[in-house]
Each structure stands twice: as C-alpha cells, then as structure tokens.
Amino acid sequence: MAPPEVLIFGAGAVGAFYGSLIAKTGTPVSVVCRSNYSAVKASGFAVTSPQYGSYTWTPTRVFSSADAARSAGVHWSYIVVTTKALPDVSDDSALLDGLVSDGTAVVLVQNGLGVEEPYTRRFPHASVLSAVTIVSASQPSHGKITHNRWTRVNTGPYLPDIGAAAESSHPATAKAKEFTDLLVSGGVKDASAYTHQKLQQVRWHKIAINASMNPSSVLSNGSSNAAMALDPDLSAHLKAVMEEVLTTAPKILGAPFPLEFATAEHIIRSTRKNDSGSRPSMWGDWESGRPMELEVILGNPIRIAREKGYEMPRMQTLYALLKMAQTNRDKPKGSKL
Ligand SMILES: NC(=O)c1ccc[n+]([C@@H]2O[C@H](COP(=O)([O-])OP(=O)(O)OC[C@H]3O[C@@H](n4cnc5c(N)ncnc54)[C@H](OP(=O)(O)O)[C@@H]3O)[C@@H](O)[C@H]2O)c1
Missing domain, CATH: 1.10.1040.10 (N-(1-d-carboxylethyl)-l-norvaline Dehydrogenase; domain 2)
Incomplete structure (x- = not known):
C-alpha cells in the first residue's frame, strides 16, 4: 500500500512544526505556503526546539497556493489545516475544493470553536478531524520555526450528529487514531485520540x-x-x-x-x-x-x-x-x- 500523503495547509509555526515531526516517520509531507513560500522553497524550514533540538526540514513538495497543490494531482490522506481561523476574513474551506477526495481526512489544528462547521458543510463525505494543541511555536522570520516548550495534541472525529454508539465504527474515528499514531511515531509523546465529545x-x-x-x-x-x-x-x-x-x-x-x-x-x-x-x-x-x-x-x-x-x-x-x-x-x- 502507498504511504499516506500529508498536506499541511498554511505552513506557519504550528503547521511546519508538526509537519516536520510527521516527516521524521518517513511519511511524505508537503506544504502550502503563502508569504514564506520563496524562503521555504529555497531552504526548507529550520526548526529549533528544547525538546527536539535544531534541525532542517525539506518538505516533499512546496506549493505557493492551493491551485499549485491541485495541479500536482496527489491523493492526500490528510490535509492538515493550520491557517489562523478567521471566518470573518475568508472561508478557507473553499480553498480545499479539488484537494479533498475519497478517503481524505481534513484535520483542523486551530484554536477556537466552530472551526469545523465550514468543512463539514462543504465536504459532507470527508472525515473531518478536530485537533487541539498546546505548543508555543512561532515563525520569527520566513522558514525559521521556534518551538519554546513542551507540546500536546488531542485529536478527535468531528461527529456532532451521530451519537456516541455509532461513533466508534465511523471512518473518522479510525482516521483520528491513525493520525495520532503518526504524531506519536514522529516523537510527539503527548498525543491522544479522543471521542467527539471529549x-x-x-x-x-x-x-x-x-x-x-x-x-x-x-x-x-x-x-x-x-x-x-x-x-x-x-x-x-x-x-x-x-x-x-x-x-x-x-x-x-x-x-x-x-x-x-x-x-x-x-x-x-x-x-x-x-x-x-x-x-x-x-x-x-x-x-x-x-x-x-x-x-x-x-x-x-x-x-x-x-x-x-x-x-x-x-x-x-x-x-x-x-x-x-x-x-x-x-x-x-x-x-x-
Ligand atoms: N503558535 C502557537 O503556539 C499555537 C498554539 C496553539 C494553537 N495555535 C493555533 O494554531 C493555528 C495556527 O497558528 P500559527 O501560530 O501556526 O499561525 P501562523 O504562524 O500565522 O501560521 C499560519 C500560516 O498559514 C498561512 N496561510 C494563511 N492563509 C493561507 C492561504 N490562503 N494559503 C496558504 N497559506 C496560508 C500563513 O501565511 P501568511 O504568513 O502569508 O499569513 C501562515 O504561514 C491558529 O488557529 C492558532 O490559534 C497556535
């Protein structure tokens, strides 16, 4: 079976940090950048962390936009959305049109409430995963990622309407577990898969x-x-x-x-x-x-x-x-x- 392909959508502090850890497992990880595109395309990301040391990470593919990612024609197993959640500025779910296909899980690693709704409305057949992280990461200059302390990620399926009994056999539940396993294999010790409610x-x-x-x-x-x-x-x-x-x-x-x-x-x-x-x-x-x-x-x-x-x-x-x-x-x- 082909390895899962991961796309980080909005590779800033959080996206580049977790992308670089998932890549340590040998999984192909690609990124969609915006203002940091030229720097990342030229030299990848330089990450410093008290926990993981200093290293550089060259993503499998670096895209300047969603259109460029669409042109690559890759089947994405996970699209990890790590843009800032700004529904009053833009509906970022629209940018994922044509990138989400059968079996794709959209993982929202963003702060706040209600971030999942635009994605479940637009992609009713995709697995939408909700993730909460404590990480303290920043991008002081393009392509330079500073991780400051420890890190935790909790991921669960976003299934507000199906009830706890049907949740365990839903594909999104299996996807949340698989995504968590990827993080753990990449060295994130404090990563757990939770139920929708938790x-x-x-x-x-x-x-x-x-x-x-x-x-x-x-x-x-x-x-x-x-x-x-x-x-x-x-x-x-x-x-x-x-x-x-x-x-x-x-x-x-x-x-x-x-x-x-x-x-x-x-x-x-x-x-x-x-x-x-x-x-x-x-x-x-x-x-x-x-x-x-x-x-x-x-x-x-x-x-x-x-x-x-x-x-x-x-x-x-x-x-x-x-x-x-x-x-x-x-x-x-x-x-x-
Ligand atoms: N940083 C933390 O320690 C931390 C901790 C917990 C939770 N969070 C949450 O995690 C989420 C991400 O935060 P962050 O700190 O990683 O933010 P960030 O450093 O600003 O990263 C977001 C990235 O997404 C890019 N982006 C936005 N729209 C895009 C588009 N249409 N196409 C391509 N790229 C796009 C931005 O590009 P531009 O540079 O061009 O804007 C930026 O590189 C937020 O919801 C935040 O609240 C952050």
Whole structure:
C-alpha cells in the first residue's frame, strides 16, 4: 500500500512544526505556503526546539497556493489545516475544493470553536478531524520555526450528529487514531485520540484560557500572561472569565468536565509560576496590524451559548470592546465613524 500523503495547509509555526515531526516517520509531507513560500522553497524550514533540538526540514513538495497543490494531482490522506481561523476574513474551506477526495481526512489544528462547521458543510463525505494543541511555536522570520516548550495534541472525529454508539465504527474515528499514531511515531509523546465529545470539551476548556488571556493582554496594552496572573485586579478578572466559560460549557455539552481538567484557580496559579514573559499570540497579531481570531475565540462561543439559552456577559464585553478596537485600528485615516 502507498504511504499516506500529508498536506499541511498554511505552513506557519504550528503547521511546519508538526509537519516536520510527521516527516521524521518517513511519511511524505508537503506544504502550502503563502508569504514564506520563496524562503521555504529555497531552504526548507529550520526548526529549533528544547525538546527536539535544531534541525532542517525539506518538505516533499512546496506549493505557493492551493491551485499549485491541485495541479500536482496527489491523493492526500490528510490535509492538515493550520491557517489562523478567521471566518470573518475568508472561508478557507473553499480553498480545499479539488484537494479533498475519497478517503481524505481534513484535520483542523486551530484554536477556537466552530472551526469545523465550514468543512463539514462543504465536504459532507470527508472525515473531518478536530485537533487541539498546546505548543508555543512561532515563525520569527520566513522558514525559521521556534518551538519554546513542551507540546500536546488531542485529536478527535468531528461527529456532532451521530451519537456516541455509532461513533466508534465511523471512518473518522479510525482516521483520528491513525493520525495520532503518526504524531506519536514522529516523537510527539503527548498525543491522544479522543471521542467527539471529549475533544469538544478540550476545545471549550482551551477557550477558557484563550478567551480570558488573549483579549486581556491586548486590552491592557501587551501584558504578559504571568503579569496578568500576578496582578490582583487582572487575575480576578481572568478567573471570572474562565469560570464563566467553565460553568457554561458543561450545560451546553450535556456533561461535566472530566475531573483531570484544570480549574480556573489552578490555571492562574501555574501561569503565575511561568514568568518567561510570554504573551498570547493575539497580542502579536494586534501589534502587527493583523486580524485577530476574535470570532472563533469569543464570537462563536458566545453565539453557541446563546442558542442554548445561556449568556456569558464577561465574554460579551471582551468581544464587543476588541471587535471595535480592531475596527478602529483598521479604518481608513480620516474616517469619522
Ligand atoms: N503558535 C502557537 O503556539 C499555537 C498554539 C496553539 C494553537 N495555535 C493555533 O494554531 C493555528 C495556527 O497558528 P500559527 O501560530 O501556526 O499561525 P501562523 O504562524 O500565522 O501560521 C499560519 C500560516 O498559514 C498561512 N496561510 C494563511 N492563509 C493561507 C492561504 N490562503 N494559503 C496558504 N497559506 C496560508 C500563513 O501565511 P501568511 O504568513 O502569508 O499569513 C501562515 O504561514 C491558529 O488557529 C492558532 O490559534 C497556535
């Protein structure tokens, strides 16, 4: 049997990091780049990591666009989407038209909620996998990938409508397990395959962290995570936002969080101890004038909760303020509104 072909769609920090690890298994891994295309085509990626050392990775094929990838005519076993999730800017699922074929699994390694929906709507017969990662990776210059700490990836099938009983025999469940095995073989020790329900619980749990820390860093003019957790007023605010999410999510998902999931208090305490000065990437996006992942981190959770009859007023306040701040940042000079 031919080995699986993997396509990383949006080979920035996360995509190049995981692509380089999957490639260590001997699996062909290709990439679709954008602004880093020339640098990657010329010299591949140079990765530095406290866990995996320093190495260069030359992808099997480097494409400058989705069109270029389509022209290659490859059957992709996995298309790993690692663009920023910006549904208010573009529907990236449309770019995968003609790349997804029989047996392709689309793996969404992105933060936020609701990122899977455009893909299941567009590709109802494909396996859509949802993945949540903790990684702390960045691309300080084109083709240079810096991994800063440890890494974890949880992957599950996205099957909101079939029920737990039918899930175990669904092809997407087998694909999630196979993808996890690829990561483990590539050296990612902390990679697990989860059920749909547990993966969505992980997504909501991560929202508690991202939706409290990321907007608060931007609104407080670039505070580090530790600085926010150490400040009495800001840490009270972070804890309250986290608790708003952590108490609402179980009502929406119809089950309590697993006991091993960290509480708000625990997250704040461990953030205080990590005084590396790291800031959420949303702050970097804000500072550089790039769009922020506001819709998937704040807007979608608020809307999903509201559809079920729950309000999250602290989240709503952060969303409204940050959305308007972004509008003001981006409006043409001289605009009166
Ligand atoms: N970095 C982390 O430590 C981390 C941790 C956990 C989760 N995440 C999540 O993982 C996702 C990816 O984050 P990231 O940090 O890897 O972002 P990133 O470094 O900005 O990488 C995204 C890449 O996708 C490319 N891209 C976007 N649209 C494209 C298109 N139409 N065609 C081809 N390439 C395209 C971007 O190109 P351009 O340079 O041209 O924009 C960029 O190289 C996000 O949802 C993020 O929240 C990140």
